[in-house]
Amino acid sequence: MLGPGPLLLAAARSDTVRRLVSAAPVTRPVVDRFVAGERLADAVQVVTGLVARGLDVTLDHLGEHVTDAAEARRARDAYLALAEALAAEKLGERAELSVKLSAFGQALPGGHDLAYRTVLPVVEAAAAAGTTVTLDMEDHTTTDSTLAILRDLRTRFPRTGAVVQSYLYRTEDDCRALAAAGARVRLVKGAYQEPTSVAYRDRRAVDRSYARCLRVLMAGDAYPMVATHDPRLIAIAGALAARYGRGPEAYEYQMLRGVRPDEQIRLAARGHRVRVYVPYGTDWYGYFTRRLAERPANPVPYTQLTLTPERQVYGYVVVDAVLGWDQG
Ligand SMILES: Cc1cc2nc3c(=O)[nH]c(=O)nc-3n(C[C@H](O)[C@H](O)[C@H](O)COP(=O)(O)OP(=O)(O)OC[C@H]3O[C@@H](n4cnc5c(N)ncnc54)[C@H](O)[C@@H]3O)c2cc1C
Numbered sequence: 001m002l003g004p005g006p007l008l009l010a011a012a013r014s015d016t017v018r019r020l021v022s023a024a025p026v027t028r029p030v031v032d033r034f035v036a037g038e039r040l041a042d043a044v045q046v047v048t049g050l051v052a053r054g055l056d057v058t059l060d061h062l063g064e065h066v067t068d069a070a071e072a073r074r075a076r077d078a079y080l081a082l083a084e085a086l087a088a089e090k091l092g093e094r095a096e097l098s099v100k101l102s103a104f105g106q107a108l109p110g111g112h113d114l115a116y117r118t119v120l121p122v123v124e125a126a127a128a129a130g131t132t133v134t135l136d137m138e139d140h141t142t143t144d145s146t147l148a149i150l151r152d153l154r155t156r157f158p159r160t161g162a163v164v165q166s167y168l169y170r171t172e173d174d175c176r177a178l179a180a181a182g183a184r185v186r187l188v189k190g191a192y193q194e195p196t197s198v199a200y201r202d203r204r205a206v207d208r209s210y211a212r213c214l215r216v217l218m219a220g221d222a223y224p225m226v227a228t229h230d231p232r233l234i235a236i237a238g239a240l241a242a243r244y245g246r247g248p249e250a251y252e253y254q255m256l257r258g259v260r261p262d263e264q265i266r267l268a269a270r271g272h273r274v275r276v277y278v279p280y281g282t283d284w285y286g287y288f289t290r291r292l293a294e295r296p297a298n299p300v301p302y303t304q305l306t307l308t309p310e311r312q313v314y315g316y317v318v319v320d321a322v323l324g325w326d327q328g
Contacts, residue, residue: 033258036280043280057095062281072105083125092130134161165190166210179220186225227254
């Protein structure tokens with residue numbers, strides 16, 4: 001039988017489950033742990049609080065897989081408003097933007113060019129606000145397109161950041177190319193369900209790949225953004241930074257809102273730059289479901305998930321995961 005991780009990732013792609021979960025009254029308090037709120041003002045308030053505690057931020061206006069170009073333009077407009085708000089609040093030095101190109105139409109016919117054209121004004125607006133954009137990485141079918149768009153954006157905006165996923169076999173090579181180009185690179189394990197033809201499925205293999213990629217990034221000319229909550233990999237990153245003579249200004253740690261907040265503060269207090277990934281907006285379902293799939297990392301109190309019979313699908317998927325966490 002499938003474990004809760006794959007089930008939850010399958011649920012993330014189901015419209016029926018999406019409707020049930022989004023309507024569930026029990027969901028909101030659980031979502032709030034990971035998502036800053038629905039409105040831009042909520043996000044700005046959360047950013048201000050994190051910055052006051054010595055943390056940097058990357059903001060994600062939630063949304064992915066738009067179905068037409070008009071929706072892609074709406075995603076663009078939400079980010080333009082965000083860049084304007086960061087400029088007005090003088091938060092550009094501390095808060096950058098994370099974008100998913102599927103929200104900019106990447107999966108539509110002609111999507112590569114559409115995504116580039118639609119994201120470009122956001123990258124320009126971010127630069128005008130004194131900040132930059134990192135292109136989140138989605139499933140492996142998008143990797144080539146996303147890295148090609150990154151290369152094009154970096155010709156004018158070299159601080160535009162990449163994300164690479166250590167579960168993909170290709171990623172060590174991608175790290176070499178990005179390090180040679182001197183790019184800002186966020187290294188993650190990867191959050192999508194991928195086939196064994198392209199990705200390691202064994203957790204230890206993913207971790208070993210992460211450590212190899214870290215070495216490539218730390219040894220080269222990249223600016224490494226070490227995005228993990230994993231204490232062993234955080235320690236390895238620190239040791240590699242020391243070995244390759246990098247001070248705390250020459251790399252950073254990144255973690256998700258709602259995951260290991262005490263560790264975020266502890267690292268920042270020790271002089272490290274720590275950036276918190278803060279999603280906001282109404283379209284939280286896909287993001288939320290991926291976080292639930294990462295058990296045992298994200299325990300949610302079982303009592304918050306009392307379910308009515310008509311929410312059986314939600315109950316099956318989520319409670320299975322929660323029971324797994326309780327035992328994990
Ligand atoms: C800033 C950021 C941006 C990201 N962007 C992307 C992206 O663009 N594309 C993408 O595919 N994925 C992205 N991810 C998600 C990433 O791929 C992983 O799915 C996610 O970070 C979980 O992996 P992990 O490295 O934290 O390790 P895990 O394997 O989930 O956890 C490893 C260990 O970390 C510790 N740990 C984790 N959570 C907790 C907790 N709540 N409390 C205590 N200990 C804990 C535990 O010791 C655990 O065993 C991003 C993650 C971050 C942090």
